[in-house]
Amino acid sequence: MKKTLLSIAAFTSLAFGATDAQIADFFSKILPPDASFNIISKKDVGNGFEQVTFEIKGQMDGKEVSQKDIIFTNGDFFAPDIISLKDGSSLKDQAQKALSSQSLLPLLKAEKKEYIISVGNDPKKPTEYMFTDPECPYCRAELARIEQELKDKNLKMVLTPVHDRSALEKAALIYKEVAKAKSDSEKVKIMRKYYAPSAKVEKGSVSDAEVARLEELRSKYFQAGLKSVPYKIMAE
Known part of the structure; x- marks a missing residue:
């Protein structure tokens, strides 16, 4: 997109x-x-x-x-x-991750709390940022194994849909409901509700202004170097 x-x-x-x-x-x-x-x-x-x-x-x-x-x-x-024939690793992927860190991390550190879904708060574990989209099948797979991920790290998720308006509407509803959640399990449950392939958004439940704010959020990160979702980057 x-x-x-x-x-x-x-x-x-x-x-x-x-x-x-x-x-x-x-x-x-x-x-x-x-x-x-x-x-x-x-x-x-x-x-x-x-x-x-x-x-x-x-x-x-x-x-x-x-x-x-x-x-x-x-x-x-x-x-x-340049692809390694030994292990299939991509030299460009490695270089772009380093390049993305330089441009994305400052934005993430300055991001409004309302646009970051924090799951896990163990000071002994590293923290990883993840850009995600409720209509992305690979993002759904990441969310399906989030409990396993949380055994080794804390997660901070930013919703940057690459799909059309319905994905932006789902993101807006997720942010709205997660803000009232009292536990990590509640946050994950809310996300899974809207990440489900069958999830629908009731007409009129999300305003044009809310969609515009989410569009602005995703545009900011894609213009800064984000190229796809899901995308993970370790916090410093």
Whole structure:
């Protein structure tokens, strides 16, 4: 659902020189005229590859937005990702998690309490943030095993639906009901009610203003670098 200024995957077979000037020149030719391209950092990741982190700024829906992304260069070629044949791990996933932490954690720390559902409060356990959507099947699977997760960590969940209005309405109702919950088990029960595939929202139970606030909430995080749900990030 998320719009992006550029889809890197479309350029996996293109070749160009790996100097800063050549990379910038290449992207300047394929970006919209009002967009700007800036290399943030370059890092040697071994086997002749260099990780290049960059930022693109431009206009989208009348607003100025920025998008940070990563490519890997080797001589005159670049690739959107490097996958290990030994364990299937993605070098880009690892790099993006680190990049996301830099942009998402400050927002999470400053977030209003009403938009964070806290489950678990054990000071001896680490705390993990999770972005989630009541209509996402993978998010439902995460919620199904939440009791197991809570054995090892505390969770702070932020509802950032990628689906349409019905998902935003469910998120609004979850926040409203969770605010009155007196225990973690009550919070989980409320979430499971609205995460159920059969869950319906009664017409008129959520106002346009409430939907707009949830739309603004999710947009803030996706513009900051969130790319999908469920997405987890450890608190510092």
